[in-house]
Amino acid sequence: xxxxxxxxxxxxxxxxxxxxxxxxxxxxxxxxxxxxxxxxxxxxxxxxxxxxxxxxxxxxxxxxxxxxxxxxxxxxxxxxxxxxxxxxxxxxxxxxxxxxxxxxxxxxxxxxxxxxxxxxxxxxxxxxxxxxxxxxxxxxxxxxxxxxxxxxxxxxxxxxxxxxxxxxxxxxxxxxxxxxxxxxxxxxxxxxxxxxxxxxxxxxxxxxxxxxxxxxxxxxxxxxxxxxxxxxxxxxxxxxxxxxxxxxxxxxxxxxxxxxxxxx
Amino acid sequence: xxxxxxxxxxxxxxxxxxxxxxxxxxxxxxxxxxxxxxxxxxxxxxxxxxxxxxxxxxxxxxxxxxxxxxxxxxxxxxxxxxxxxxxxxxxxxxxxxxxxxxxxxxxxxxxxxxxxxxxxxxxxxxxxxxxxxxxxxxxxxxxxxxxxxxxxxxxxxxxxxxxxxxxxxxxxxxxxxxxxxxxxxxxxxxxxxxxxxxxxxxxxxxxxxxxxxxxxxxxxxxxxxxxxxxxxxxxxxxxxxxxxxxxxxxxxxxxxxxxxxxxxxxxxxxxxxxxxxxxxxxxxxxxxxxxxxxxxxxxxxxxxxxxxxxxxxxxxxxxxxxxxxxxxxxxxxxxxxxxxxxxxxxxxxxxxxxxxxxxxxxxxxxxxxxxxxxxxxx
Numbered sequence: 209x210x211x212x213x214x215x216x217x218x219x220x221x222x223x224x225x226x227x228x229x230x231x232x233x234x235x236x237x238x239x240x241x242x243x244x245x246x247x248x249x250x251x252x253x254x255x256x257x258x259x260x261x262x263x264x265x266x267x268x269x270x271x272x273x274x275x276x277x278x279x280x281x282x283x284x285x286x287x288x289x290x291x292x293x294x295x296x297x298x299x300x301x302x303x304x305x306x307x308x309x310x311x312x313x314x315x316x317x318x319x320x321x322x323x324x325x326x327x328x329x330x331x332x333x334x335x336x337x338x339x340x341x342x343x344x345x346x347x348x349x350x351x352x353x354x355x356x357x358x359x360x361x362x363x364x365x366x367x368x369x370x371x372x373x374x375x376x377x378x379x380x381x382x383x384x385x386x387x388x389x390x391x392x393x394x395x396x397x398x399x400x401x402x403x404x405x406x407x408x409x410x411x412x413x414x415x416x417x418x419x420x421x422x423x424x425x426x427x428x429x430x431x432x433x434x435x436x437x438x439x440x441x442x443x444x445x446x447x448x449x450x451x452x453x454x455x456x457x458x459x460x461x462x463x464x465x466x467x468x469x470x471x472x
Numbered sequence: 473x474x475x476x477x478x479x480x481x482x483x484x485x486x487x488x489x490x491x492x493x494x495x496x497x498x499x500x501x502x503x504x505x506x507x508x509x510x511x512x513x514x515x516x517x518x519x520x521x522x523x524x525x526x527x528x529x530x531x532x533x534x535x536x537x538x539x540x541x542x543x544x545x546x547x548x549x550x551x552x553x554x555x556x557x558x559x560x561x562x563x564x565x566x567x568x569x570x571x572x573x574x575x576x577x578x579x580x581x582x583x584x585x586x587x588x589x590x591x592x593x594x595x596x597x598x599x600x601x602x603x604x605x606x607x608x609x610x611x612x613x614x615x616x617x618x619x620x621x622x623x624x625x626x627x628x629x630x631x632x633x634x635x636x637x638x639x640x641x642x643x644x645x646x647x648x649x650x651x652x653x654x655x656x657x658x659x660x661x662x663x664x665x666x667x668x669x670x671x672x673x674x675x676x677x678x679x680x681x682x683x684x685x686x687x688x689x690x691x692x693x694x695x696x697x698x699x700x701x702x703x704x705x706x707x708x709x710x711x712x713x714x715x716x717x718x719x720x721x722x723x724x725x726x727x728x729x730x731x732x733x734x735x736x737x738x739x740x741x742x743x744x745x746x747x748x749x750x751x752x753x754x755x756x757x758x759x760x761x762x763x764x765x766x767x768x769x770x771x772x773x774x775x776x777x778x779x780x781x782x783x784x785x786x787x788x789x790x791x792x793x794x795x796x797x798x799x800x801x802x803x804x805x806x807x808x809x810x811x812x813x814x815x816x817x818x819x820x821x822x823x824x825x826x827x828x829x830x831x832x833x834x835x836x837x838x839x840x841x842x843x844x845x846x847x848x849x850x
Contacts (some may be wrong), residue, residue, distance in 0.1 A: 228527035275837055315838060326849055333828045333840055 215458025220274030221313030223248035231463030244276025255357035293457030338406030361431030364397030525676025608797030660729030780816030
């Protein structure tokens, strides 16, 4: 009989679920674009169960992670930090990974991995600069969709410097550039480099070793990935499952914990 | 009295220090506010008054103090002034303002100006060169100034015998705290991170003799218990202050015990005793000279990275697996020291995390994630 485990990643801006069969095969996944403190987690869980044609009772083990991980005590059997889950998920997708860069909605994490185990990590301080929230703010000011930033930035022909220190300062700079009628694509490219500067500084604190894998929603932005590759001097690997990486790691840990419980 | 009753009493005082301040005033006692760091509480005790430590607040936000403070002053200093301005500390009879860091030096003048005509502020400048004879003399001169000012507030002369008796009280107080820290490690199943902090924090608010007596009684109860069969992790804490119960609860939730500390508000404050023999003023000056391994103190052998080695040694001896550094926002000395500490920790293969904190933080979501992940790393 197959064993189904569920990983739920409740982030600050999105809720993600991954259902695994026998700890190896992704059966279904879901993503709702609102996170902790919203209806997002329940909707994401309902969606993943519906897609797989399963019920909560069919789940051998459910593990929650992410900023809102403690809010699912009635559903989850266990909760773990998203850093451990991102390390687990990235190792599943890229067995030779040594560095994971995860840019989430409100924080940036760089993880050092040795033999599939997280051995060190560093997080940003309490500041939105360099996070997904930073990009949300900039996209709003630029009147573009955040998911279009990557494409638009790639059309840049001229470098425009944007502060990497503070979201508020950077927002003012963007407004100033817009008032000078600077091309939006150039501004966006500057924003991508601003994020890359910030994240690269953090990454160097723990050390950057190949393979470097980028996870989290921001990894879908090719402009940031390219700017970061340039900054770090390392190839950055991403996956189509990048946004689900934390939930995937949670589902993998859920399977491990299920097996451990069975052994007694 | 049971261990639990003692712990609850310390927690009550730690949580509501200004209730005990009111109680002292009702009893007709005079109370002197003592700001960080290394102010000689012995002089306050010798004058028959109560020293009350002021280490900011985990409950207040800065409003009034903004009028006086640069934005890069740490919240400990700013919230101390806030409490002086918002009436929380109106019952104090005086204030000792040490000036050992770059924030406290100008801050001492902010306190003086803000409290003009309302509260006597007693300036204390410790010498950078604290060990040579001229440094000892400088410290004694400073302490003599404090003694004179305290005598004016107390309305009595402090004799050498008064001071010797006060030194004995404070030595007893420090010894009890040192013993408690050791026992808290051995019985970390009973003394959680939150409870450990409350016991040590209460020391700054209670009368030193009464605190020592109560803590000795708690220590005696703890000594009767079997050593903990601890299945969780153990860490050493470092930094200026880490006394927020909500933050410390995260350690308890993740089964992380505090094996020892290198924290200014905790162990750094009670490592060194004063001699109970000879000239008591010289004994206090020598006590300050004997302080060591503190980022705030000048180290003529700093090229040897002695302080970081001291912290590494503490981690190894305490049985801890890692270190959590509470980096107080805008604390230049701690920030500048960090690379040296990191170098020694890395060389010894000891994992650590650095958590940015300030006393106005109310949400610890990010810290919770980092601490939980650190437990996984350990």
